[in-house]
Amino acid sequence: MLKRQITEFIRQLPAGRRAIVLVWKATRWWSVAWGVLLIAQGLLPAGQVLLLRSLVNQFVASERWTTIAPSAIGIAALWIVGLLISSALTWVRAVQAEYVQDEVHRLIHEHAIRLDLAFYDRPESYDLLWRAQVDAPSQPLALLESLGTLVQNGLGFLVLAGILWAYAAWLPLLMLLTAVPGLIWIARHILSEHHWHLEHTFDERRERYLDWMITDQRAATEFRLFDLGTYHRKAFEKLRGSLRGGKLRLARKGAVTELEAGLLAWTGSLVGLGWMVHQTLAGRARLGDLLLCFQAFQQCQAQLRALLEGAGKIYRSLLFIDNLDEFLRTMPAIFAGHASEAGLPIKESIRFDGVSFTYPGGTHCALDKFELEIPKEKVVAIVGYNGAGKSTLIKLLCRFYDPDEGRILVDGVDLKEIDHEALRRQIAVLFQNPVHYETTVRENIGFGEISALSDDKRLWQAASDSGALAPIERLPEGFDTVLSKMFGGTELSEGEWQRIALARAFFREASLIVLDEPTSAMDSWAEQDWLGRFRTLTAGRSALMITHRFTTAMHADIIHVMEKGRIIESGTHGQLVSKGGVYASSWAAQMRDISHARP
Numbered sequence: 359m360l361k362r363q364i365t366e367f368i369r370q371l372p373a374g375r376r377a378i379v380l381v382w383k384a385t386r387w388w389s390v391a392w393g394v395l396l397i398a399q400g401l402l403p404a405g406q407v408l409l410l411r412s413l414v415n416q417f418v419a420s421e422r423w424t425t426i427a428p429s430a431i432g433i434a435a436l437w438i439v440g441l442l443i444s445s446a447l448t449w450v451r452a453v454q455a456e457y458v459q460d461e462v463h464r465l466i467h468e469h470a471i472r473l474d475l476a477f478y479d480r481p482e483s484y485d486l487l488w489r490a491q492v493d494a495p496s497q498p499l500a501l502l503e504s505l506g507t508l509v510q511n512g513l514g515f516l517v518l519a520g521i522l523w524a525y526a527a528w529l530p531l532l533m534l535l536t537a538v539p540g541l542i543w544i545a546r547h548i549l550s551e552h553h554w555h556l557e558h559t560f561d562e563r564r565e566r567y568l569d570w571m572i573t574d575q576r577a578a579t580e581f582r583l584f585d586l587g588t589y590h591r592k593a594f595e596k597l598r599g600s601l602r603g604g605k606l607r608l609a610r611k612g613a614v615t616e617l618e619a620g621l622l623a624w625t626g627s628l629v630g631l632g633w634m635v636h637q638t639l640a641g642r643a644r645l646g647d648l649l650l651c652f653q654a655f656q657q658c659q660a661q662l663r664a665l666l667e668g669a670g671k672i673y674r675s676l677l678f679i680d681n682l683d684e685f686l687r688t689m690p691a692i693f694a695g696h697a698s699e700a701g702l703p704i705k706e707s708i709r710f711d712g713v714s715f716t717y718p719g720g721t722h723c724a725l726d727k728f729e730l731e732i733p734k735e736k737v738v739a740i741v742g743y744n745g746a747g748k749s750t751l752i753k754l755l756c757r758f759y760d761p762d763e764g765r766i767l768v769d770g771v772d773l774k775e776i777d778h779e780a781l782r783r784q785i786a787v788l789f790q791n792p793v794h795y796e797t798t799v800r801e802n803i804g805f806g807e808i809s810a811l812s813d814d815k816r817l818w819q820a821a822s823d824s825g826a827l828a829p830i831e832r833l834p835e836g837f838d839t840v841l842s843k844m845f846g847g848t849e850l851s852e853g854e855w856q857r858i859a860l861a862r863a864f865f866r867e868a869s870l871i872v873l874d875e876p877t878s879a880m881d882s883w884a885e886q887d888w889l890g891r892f893r894t895l896t897a898g899r900s901a902l903m904i905t906h907r908f909t910t911a912m913h914a915d916i917i918h919v920m921e922k923g924r925i926i927e928s929g930t931h932g933q934l935v936s937k938g939g940v941y942a943s944s945w946a947a948q949m950r951d952i953s954h955a956r957p
């Protein structure tokens with residue numbers, strides 16, 4: 359067990375070094391000030407006991423005020439200095455905490471943005487992210503603080519041990535020896551506490567998820583309609599109950615371990631003090647010496663206790679910082695490439711050449727030897743049932759994932775050879791579930807090309823092209839209206855949100871426009887209006903449109919029917935209808951539905 363602890367401790371040391379570098383980078387001179395204050399504070403107890411001894415001895419020798427005055431003033435001065443140092447430390451620590459947290463958040467955010475989508479396909483990734491976000495931000499500073507406490511108390515202990523050494527060499531040794539077992543017990547407890555947290559990350563995440571579901575606006579409608587509140591609250595309470603049980607057991611064990619360690623150390627002090635009383639009674643020490651030893655034992659006790667606590671905290675921080683490190687070590691899998699911009703902007707076509715792909719941890723092929731050509735200046739539609747692989751092909755096109763087999767070629771250049779950022783700048787996508795940014799309309803559209811955010815003319819054009827202008831003009835502050843209620847804004851309907859998302863796609867000057875169910879939330883009037891202008895909007899660009907509405911697909915130059923990750927039929931609307939295959943029968947069914955719906 360002890361060997362395992364030592365190995366674990368050594369394994370964590372590099373994380374500690376990185377954490378200290380991080381704190382230093384974030385706080386610099388604040389850390390220097392903090393170190394100086396800590397050392398000063400560490401030396402104070404020794405100064406106090408020494409002054410106390412001379413005060414008592416001077417007092418015993420001559421009971422005159424003038425003799426003891428310098429020592430008395432010295433004690434008072436040290437007391438005030440102690441207060442000043444303590445307040446200054448509180449302030450410096452608050453400043454350090456803010457800067458270090460910002461630095462850790464910066465690291466986490468920068469890294470999270472770099473990671474590819476495959477990261478979110480693994481449940482372990484959420485554990486990693488959780489531990490990094492929830493536990494780690496405060497730990498680098500906690501580590502530094504504990505190191506400081508360790509140095510400070512170590513220093514204080516050494517000075518006091520030196521004082522005691524003058525009376526008998528075994529006195530400080532006894533103090534130390536009675537403290538070591540406690541240190542081992544505490545470290546052991548911290549390790550088991552840490553393992554408990556690792557094992558329960560999943561449950562803690564689920565607890566947060568239930569908490570979020572019960573309180574979040576997005577689930578509010580269904581929760582009320584299906585009366586799911588109580589069900590989820592009970593599930594939350596059950597989970598909390600089992601987590602609380604574990605945490606309380608650990609807290610109880612921690613308190614007992616601390617008490618045992620304290621008692622052992624206290625026994626050491628008691629033996630030393632007994633010996634000193636004996637020395638005084640035998641006339642080998644003066645009253646001042648007895649008082650000094652009494653004080654020194656007490657201070658030593660406090661220093662050792664703090665040392666134990668400090669060492670325990672360092673160990674805990676190292677374990678947590680290792681979690682942050684583990685997250686920061688997770689590498690995106692798909693960004694290796696020659697990072698060239700060859701093939702951009704798209705001049706002729708994009709071609710899927712025998713592409714097969716299975717999601718990480720997936721059980722079946724989402725794309726199976728898939729073949730597709732998207733020629734320049736053409737509108738290509740893909741239709742197919744749910745789960746056919748339509749959205750997957752968009753994800754591969756944007757290089758959120760790489761194919762397992764086959765290639766995607768842009769004017770003959772493999773996508774893997776092209777700089778992924780340059781590639782994405784050439785693609786504008788309207789996703790099936792676009793993000794609702796809870797900010798102004800201007801930003802909701804301008805996020806399509808952040809560098810052109812202040813280009814009002816282009817914003818207006820994109821809004822007009824997507825049919826979003828009319829709803830925007832109805833808003834109280836037009837383009838400057840904040841959307842969604844969370845920050846006091848105005849809520850839109852799903853169809854209006856979709857038009858805003860479409861405007862975002864059109865705002866980007868991309869050579870390929872990809873639309874995943876562009877008209878799904880539009881009413882049929884809006885659909886007709888929008889489709890009428892669609893051709894003009896895609897002039898000079900390629901367009902890929904994924905839809906289950908045949909009335910939308912029929913406007914495309916070529917339609918591909920997808921099933922189980924493959925294309926099973928292709929042609930224009932007319933060709934496919936006359937072919938009498940899957941498209942023709944689905945078209946007939948949709949038309950029947952529409953005609954039945956008419957009065």
Ligand code: ADP
Nearest residue numbers: 479717720724743744745746747748749750751
């Ligand atoms: P479509 O857009 O045609 O409805 P998708 O491309 O979304 O279909 O999905 C194709 C297949 O891949 C489905 O069987 C789906 O279950 C699976 N799939 C989609 N996303 C993931 C994912 N992140 N992890 C694992 N499997 C996925």
